[in-house]
Amino acid sequence: MSKTIEKSVTLASNSVSTDSRRGFLKGMFMSVAAAGVVAPVALKADDAAITEEAEWGVKLGFPVDKYGYGQRSPYEHNVVRRVTDLLSSGDMYASVAMCPIHELEGGIITPNGLFFNRSHGGTAIIDPNKYRLMIHGLIEKPIVLTLAQLKRYPSESRIHFIECPANGSAEWRGPQFNSIQFTKGMMSSAEWTGVKLSVLLEDLGVKPEAKWVLAEGSDNSEMGRTIPIEKIMDDAMLVWGQNGEALRPDQGYPVRLLVPGWEGNLNVKWLKRLEFGDKPWHAKEETSKYTMLQPSGKAIRFFWPMEVNSIITSPCPEKPWTDLKKGDVVEIEGLAWSGQGTIQHVDVSLDGGDNWTEASLKGLVLPKSWTRFSMIIKWDGKPLVLQSRATDDTGNTQPTINQEIAAVGVESVYHRNAICSWEVKANGEVNNVHVRG
């Protein structure tokens, strides 16, 4: 069966037609430069950037005490979280502001102001002096902690992503948004600081019958999630630090639960209490949502870890190659992640999945973390279909769209981790497409 290319239907510049892949890819440039250096741009001697007349060079700048809390350059105003009506429940209190993952300047940390925000009842603003956390149920020493008491436990810092399992949920039946932010922006990553629950619970004592933990938020939605005790004791944390400062209100200030690698919704923000029990609670959300409906008509009810996944962040629909000239050397960059382990390798295809080359991993490679990958190519100006395919150290690899649909159908909202494709046109435009077949 020959493969076909489906175009996205929303935010796309033009048609929704289906091209034949064979004609589309004819004559594609396939050789990959082993290494390359982007040619320097020739500067003119009178370039404004290097003359004394530059306005910022002839007068004093801001005094050092202008901002007690520093601001980014006003020229970066376009780098913002974005919302779409199509993915909210009718208002902006139960909605999601998506992270511009293509605008992050390298590395695996999301600046706090750009961290995606998925909330069900708005952002609660909590007075840290009035904050209390109750830990009760099947606990030897049930307790109500102040923030100061909680912070007295030995802390540690860990880098983990949080991803809403609905990330990419609009794409099950075909490409929807011609945008990386709206297809993959329901995730972000931070260095979190807090106490491991295993450390805290050593002090409080968990009764042997305890099998499940109910985590409940104190926001308007009172979001409650139940989590098996094994995960709580393995690597779950109560965190108050986000990239070196207090959690942002959007992320659950002053304390949230961090459940590394598992569904975003389990990372309960504005945490009010943890109750230990011997069976799962039947929180409303849990029975009605966060399940995976399969082709058989049966749903998988508990499905927690986020699977191995990846996305090319440059180029992408918002970051096209329209300024490139034929023969330019260019870096293809992206993020890979797995909630089940550590990224082992990422392969990149320029031809819609027929041929693959291993990309290099850049910087830190950590478990349950974003991992940046890179491949440098010389682009000959011919159309490409770019794909990335990540594999983690549990041996799991991203499925093709067809493989994923064969396994779980298209009725699910959650846990879509099929290989993504960007079509690069000869003029450098980049479109979200689905390669089928």
Ligand SMILES: Nc1nc2c(c(=O)[nH]1)N[C@H]1C(S)=C(S)[C@@H](COP(=O)(O)O)O[C@H]1N2
């Ligand atoms: N108390 C509370 N916790 C919550 C939520 C919420 O609405 N209320 N939303 C959940 C969902 S669905 C996700 S995906 C993550 C999003 O985390 P973030 O907003 O810090 O990105 O928080 C989870 N924790």
Ligand SMILES: [Mo]
């Ligand atoms: Mo979510």
